[in-house]
Amino acid sequence: MAHRKLRMGMIGGGKGAFIGAVHRIAANMDGLIELSCGAFSHTAKTAQESGEMLFLPQDRVYTSYDELFEKESRLPEDRRIDFVSIVTPNHVHFDPAIKALEHGFHVVIEKPMTFTLDEAKQLQKKAEETGLSLCLTHTYSGYPMVKQARQMFAEGRYGKIKKILVEYPQGWLSKLSEREGNAQAAWRTDPKRSGKAGAMGDIGTHAAHLAEYISGLQITKVCADLNIMVEGRALDDDGNVLLKFDNGAAGCLVASQIAAGEENALKIRIYGEEGGIEWAQMEPNTLIVKWLDKPTEIYRAGQGYLTDIAKHNTRTPGGHPEGYLEAFANIYRNFALSLMAKMNGEEPTKAMLDYPRVEEGVRGMAFIDTVVASSQSDRKWTDFVV
Secondary structure (H helix, E strand, O other): OOOOOEEEEEEOOOOOOHHHHHHHHHHHOOOOEEEEEEEOOOOHHHHHHHHHHOOOOHHHEOOOHHHHHHHHHHOOOOOOOOEEEEOOOHHHOHHHHHHHHHOOOEEEEOOOOOOOHHHHHHHHHHHHHHOOOEEEOOHHHHOHHHHHHHHHHHOOOOOOEEEEEEEEEOOOOOOOHHHOOOHHHHHHOOHHHHOOOOHHHHHHHHHHHHHHHHHOOOEEEEEEEEEOOOOOOOOOOEEEEEEEEOOOOEEEEEEEOOOOOOOOOOEEEEEEOOEEEEEEOOOOOEEEEEEOOOOOEEEEOOOOOOOHHHHHOOOOOOOOOOOHHHHHHHHHHHHHHHHHHHHOOOOOOOOOOOOOEHHHHHHHHHHHHHHHHHHHOOOOOEEOOO
């Protein structure tokens, strides 16, 4: 592999931000990546203070992403960054991502990938033109037992898939928190910063991606009902979506942020002709495997009977909990290993390339568009068109 760490720049994620710290922990976990520079805030004071807190040289802390790209691209090859991690609110995804690719930098980006579907398609085109890599941090696909389930379906162990049920209830927006000083709630419920969907864009896209990732199928039609359950809110905070998949399977997706008392209760069940699986994000080391004609099995992370792809994404021995940060780190590690292989003129392995990319980002934006259109329509079903 490459004889040095990959150098990362970060856009957003400064002092007081939640997700930026998560990205930095995940990127650092395997010792493959180092944070070299950043444009952490559009406010110069916050940007500088954030850089100081992260012990970065003053000349590598920028007050805008335009300045970052301009100055980093002029540095010698042995100093400048290899990629940027974009951890800003949704409306500040597209412009820095496009500019990063234009300046020759690979991209890691938060989901949803862009603000609109048109932007997502433009970003996909730019990535294809440049030949650079774009990684989308759909965290839940990084869990080892999710990868175990995906491989078992790919091997056809359950027969033809018939039913997919995925639910993602949270309770943190059960009140009008955006009017009570909650910064995360303020931007996530603001159409100007979040986009045309609220809960369905924020967590519904995770649920849809997980359904497609594990099953290997793609959504073809939706029938959606989006709701604003908290009076005074501008975007949906609750939604129910019927799904059709490209093999004829039927499904149901529920995403709600007003389920008071729930934390992060993402759960998925997928059923084939011979059996199915059940996985819950709050008990991530366990995969329940159900069979039509024999007893239910419980698969656990860190065990020798798991598939090679699950083992590749497992860090600790059996019985030692692995969670959100490790799943996030798996995405960064696979992305980093694939880049290092390319830098050495080698072909990345299938395991290295197992991270969400620009194609999934486009489908995520198409999901948002389709669900919103379906909810506003009198028609029962709306075609999923990318």
